[in-house]
Amino acid sequence: MPREPNPTHSLVMTNNEALTTNKVAVVTGASQGIGAATVAAYRKLGWNVVANSRTIASSNDPGVLTVPGDIADPAVGARIVETALSEFGRVDTVVNNAGIFIAKPFTEYTAEDFDAVTAINLRGFVVVTQKAVEAMLARGEGGHVVTITTTLTDHPVSALASVFASLTKGGLNSATKSLAIEYAKSGIRFNAVSPGIIATPMHPAETHEFLSALHPVGRMGAISDITDAILYLENAPFVTGEILHVDGGQSAGH
Known part of the structure; x- marks a missing residue:
């Protein structure tokens, strides 16, 4: 029998029994930009997705469950993660996309500023990842954690003072490598994507020439x-501990 819908969740599941056979991704910072596109990308793979951001709207897609709330709050x-487990029965991948940038x-x-940046970039990462890894270990079938960082950790730009981004996202790069080794034998992979500046709604059109x-x-x-x-x-099941630069060559030099 289908479960009764939980009123705290953002949509009513119509076919839980079928959906629990699919893999499940958790995506934070999912209301727009990279996060929203990541939700769509995993849906195209046939995955179910639990999507979070502070003000995320509900979804009409039964494979997307939205959980509004500030990731800075543990x-x-x-x-x-509890929502993913209760509604879809598993967590296979976490995409830690939520972040704050103060230049x-x-x-x-x-x-x-320090409290805001560390609460979202670091504590948000730790809580979601801890809970997801606990669930992955309990299932015993491995998993994957991908964290979005920034190429500024490797290639600071004189025109863009941003040490708090380097302080927090650089720590996440290091944590990615450490966790990849800690959980390698458990089949849980940890990787990071380290972007350059991406054309998202946070960058006004008049800044694009300078940023390009x-x-x-x-x-x-x-x-x-x-x-x-x-x-x-x-x-890429043989890839773990990788910091994948997607930055138009920034990290190589300029």
Whole structure:
């Protein structure tokens, strides 16, 4: 018998028994840009998706369950994974896409800036990933965690003061490698995609010429460049601990 819908969830499942046979991806920061495109990419593979962001709208797609809430709140991170398990029965992949970017000269950062950046970029990553890895270990069939970082960790740009991005996202790159080794024998892979500047709604059109010039190839990245990289990693079972630069050559030099 189908389960009764949980009123805290964003859509009513119509065929839970069939959907639980599919793989399940969790995507944070999923309301627009790279996150929304990642949800669509996994759906095209036939996966079910649990999608989170602070103000994400409900979905009419029975394979997409939305969980609104601020990833900086540990209770939200736990609820995302609990939702995946209760409605779809498993978690196969987590895409840690949610993040905050505050560009300021170092001496102008405030304590509030630090708290905001670390809460989303670091604590959000830790809570969701911990809960998902616990579920993967319990099932004993492995899994995958992909984290979106930034090429600024390897190639700072003088025109863009952004040390808090390097501080947090650089830590996530290191954590990706450490976790890849810790869980290699459990079949859980950890990788990161390290983008250059991507043409998303956060960058106004009038900034595109300047931002394009920061890349050796002379253009900003497209959202599809990142989703293609995520899906490559998804389908590369011998790849773990990889920081995949998708940055138009930025990390190689300029």
